[in-house]
Amino acid sequence: MAIEIRNVEKTFGAFTALGGVSLDVRSGELLALLGPSGSGKTTLLRIIAGLDHADAGEVSFDGQDTRDRAARDRQVGFVFQHYALFRHMTVFDNVAFGLRVKRKAERPAEMDIRRRVGQLLDMVQLSHLATRYPSQLSGGQRQRVALARALAIEPKVLLLDEPFGALDAKVRKDLRKWLRHLHDDMNITSIFVTHDQEEALELADRVVVMNHGQIIQVGTPTEVYDTPADSFVFDFLGGVNRLNGIVDKGVARLDGHPVRVDGEVGPEGPALIYVRPHQVELGVAPADGVPEGKWSARVSMVHAAGPVARVELDLSGRALEAQLSRDRLSDLALQVGSWCTVDFRHARVFPARA
Amino acid sequence: MPADPHSRRPAVGEGPLTRVALIGLAILFLAAFLALPLAAVFSQALAKGVGAFIKGLTDPDALQAVKLTLMVAVIAVPLNLVFGVAASWAIAKFQFRGKSLLLALIDLPFSVSPVISGLVYVLLFGLHGTFGPWLRDHGVQIIFAVPGVVLATVFVTFPFVARELIPLMQEQGVEDEEAAIVLGASGWQTFRLVTLPNIRWGLLYGVLLCNARAMGEFGAVSVVSGHIRGKTNTMPLHVEILYNEYNFVAAFAVASLLALLALVTLAAKAALEWRFADQIAAAKR
Numbered sequence: 001m002a003i004e005i006r007n008v009e010k011t012f013g014a015f016t017a018l019g020g021v022s023l024d025v026r027s028g029e030l031l032a033l034l035g036p037s038g039s040g041k042t043t044l045l046r047i048i049a050g051l052d053h054a055d056a057g058e059v060s061f062d063g064q065d066t067r068d069r070a071a072r073d074r075q076v077g078f079v080f081q082h083y084a085l086f087r088h089m090t091v092f093d094n095v096a097f098g099l100r101v102k103r104k105a106e107r108p109a110e111m112d113i114r115r116r117v118g119q120l121l122d123m124v125q126l127s128h129l130a131t132r133y134p135s136q137l138s139g140g141q142r143q144r145v146a147l148a149r150a151l152a153i154e155p156k157v158l159l160l161d162e163p164f165g166a167l168d169a170k171v172r173k174d175l176r177k178w179l180r181h182l183h184d185d186m187n188i189t190s191i192f193v194t195h196d197q198e199e200a201l202e203l204a205d206r207v208v209v210m211n212h213g214q215i216i217q218v219g220t221p222t223e224v225y226d227t228p229a230d231s232f233v234f235d236f237l238g239g240v241n242r243l244n245g246i247v248d249k250g251v252a253r254l255d256g257h258p259v260r261v262d263g264e265v266g267p268e269g270p271a272l273i274y275v276r277p278h279q280v281e282l283g284v285a286p287a288d289g290v291p292e293g294k295w296s297a298r299v300s301m302v303h304a305a306g307p308v309a310r311v312e313l314d315l316s317g318r319a320l321e322a323q324l325s326r327d328r329l330s331d332l333a334l335q336v337g338s339w340c341t342v343d344f345r346h347a348r349v350f351p352a353r354a
Numbered sequence: 355m356p357a358d359p360h361s362r363r364p365a366v367g368e369g370p371l372t373r374v375a376l377i378g379l380a381i382l383f384l385a386a387f388l389a390l391p392l393a394a395v396f397s398q399a400l401a402k403g404v405g406a407f408i409k410g411l412t413d414p415d416a417l418q419a420v421k422l423t424l425m426v427a428v429i430a431v432p433l434n435l436v437f438g439v440a441a442s443w444a445i446a447k448f449q450f451r452g453k454s455l456l457l458a459l460i461d462l463p464f465s466v467s468p469v470i471s472g473l474v475y476v477l478l479f480g481l482h483g484t485f486g487p488w489l490r491d492h493g494v495q496i497i498f499a500v501p502g503v504v505l506a507t508v509f510v511t512f513p514f515v516a517r518e519l520i521p522l523m524q525e526q527g528v529e530d531e532e533a534a535i536v537l538g539a540s541g542w543q544t545f546r547l548v549t550l551p552n553i554r555w556g557l558l559y560g561v562l563l564c565n566a567r568a569m570g571e572f573g574a575v576s577v578v579s580g581h582i583r584g585k586t587n588t589m590p591l592h593v594e595i596l597y598n599e600y601n602f603v604a605a606f607a608v609a610s611l612l613a614l615l616a617l618v619t620l621a622a623k624a625a626l627e628w629r630f631a632d633q634i635a636a637a638k639r
Contacts, residue, residue, distance in 0.1 A: 051532050071536050072538045072539060072540065073538075074536075075538075076536060077536075078533070082529065084530050084533040086530060086533075086548055086551075088551040088552065097534070097539070097547070098537035101537065101539040101540070101543045102538060149533075
């Protein structure tokens with residue numbers, strides 16, 4: 001199901017949660033709403049579900065305005081951040097809830113309910129725990145019960161609020177993959193809210209980056225990562241080095257040396273040069289000075305655990321982080337205190353805010 | 355390395371001497387202020403034998419007092435159950451203007467002396483009160499009659515259920531209800547299938563407290579009842595009358611019955627907690 005969101009506004013007292021947001025969600029896609037806390041992403045999700053009401057603007061499902069459709073009639077699946085499982089019901093009864101509260105005319109027979117819940121529990125691999133209570137389950141299991149419960153009413157849209165927020169790292173990774181497969185199998189439109197850029201970039205078909213109640217950028221993970229709309233998106237989507245430079249006659253310069261820049265250089269004057277750590281190129285410092293157009297830095301820390309090594313550098317008093325392969329690190333033989341040359345493969349320049 | 359026995363003591367534990375002293379103090383206090391008076395009530399009641407005890411209880415006025423007390427509880431407790439659930443639902447799950455005023459009003463019966471609560475009804479419904487003449491013309495008597503006793507009891511006992519439920523419901527939040535609604539449940543289904551099971555233990559406790567107070571209330575009821583023997587006397591009032599007449603055995607016999615009702619209430623609560631320990635633990639997680 002396609003969802004159109006037009007100029008939705010929402011305030012809570014003096015706080016503007018959403019300041020005129022428009023978005024088209026395509027049928028069948030897996031969309032991530034990504035942003036820091038307070039960016040309005042959860043509010044938007046709740047408005048789509050009908051749990052909150054927009055002060056202005058409209059949300060329509062397949063072209064039909066939802067204003068007069070109460071949450072209970074919207075047929076959306078909602079997975080809450082803390083799952084909101086009914087603690088006095090078994091796993092089975094939790095999953096069956098949405099089927100059992102249907103109006104009499106639409107309610108399936110108890111036998112059909114049992115079959116359907118059985119299927120759902122199979123799908124989330126929890127059939128063996130059907131008679132347990134939520135308090136007897138692990139976080140990952142509760143998450144899957146919540147999913148099965150939401151899917152029981154055969155929703156056209158699945159909404160997930162920070163679905164992996166309360167889980168530990170290992171479980172989170174597994175569930176992520178599993179959710180992606182589930183989404184593909186179910187032929188459903190899914191929207192999930194997250195503040196974890198890695199999760200959004202890995203899982204979603206498209207990412208919506210939000211900040212201060214506004215949508216800043218919408219695009220595929222590659223688009224938003226490679227061509228961020230502004231400094232906020234650049235910053236939010238991954239580790240970044242911010243270096244104070246200057247734009248002079250259309251050339252960005254750092255300590256007098258020109259910087260290779262992707263895209264616009266921007267207005268003349270003080271500028272912030274953004275470089276991702278893996279775009280920092282390190283080289284062996286030659287004995288007789290530094291080659292033209294390069295900077296030199298002193299190594300202040302080396303983290304060499306995992307496939308990628310992180311090196312912290314001191315570039316004329318600024319902290320700079322670089323990522324490189326372990327092989328490259330050993331080729332360079334970098335140690336704390338040693339010197340190396342620095343270059344930037346790609347950088348973006350944004351005007352420094354006064 | 356052999357462990358030093360002292361090092362095995364938990365960090366927050368106390369020495370055996372402190373522990374014995376603390377437990378002993380608690381037991382001593384309980385014995386002096388709770389067990390001793392309770393024992394005194396029963397021993398006084400049985401001071402002149404079982405016959406006198408039974409005679410005191412089967413006196414028609416005493417029986418009438420028992421009946422009235424039970425009737426008042428039967429009316430007041432369900433009323434306050436409904437009111438308490440409605441008020442705590444409103445306060446815990448919704449945002450609205452005047453919420454703190456409602457909270458303060460719920461506490462009013464706790465903060466006002468029961469005697470004043472009774473007097474208010476006299477001023478409102480008494481013969482010379484605001485509505486007195488109108489009520490008299492229509493042949494309705496509230497003060498110095500059973501309706502007055504019921505009204506005063508309802509007033510005095512209405513915070514119990516709400517006070518028990520509000521913090522519980524606030525802590526539980528609205529996520530469970532939201533989940534139910536998104537799954538297609540109606541308001542009534544949400545209340546019956548989700549909210550009520552979540553609060554049932556708090557509710558039960560509130561009802562038991564409310565019941566204990568409804569049966570034991572003295573001050574407010576004393577003002578509005580008029581102490582008409584065999585008509586508007588509840589058990590606590592009857593005990594006072596008998597006591598003032600130096601009829602100690604009968605007074606303590608009725609008092610012991612009142613105490614017994616309280617003990618039964620407590621025992622019922624303990625039994626329920628024991629029977630449903632698993633569910634209570636699950637509900638708290």
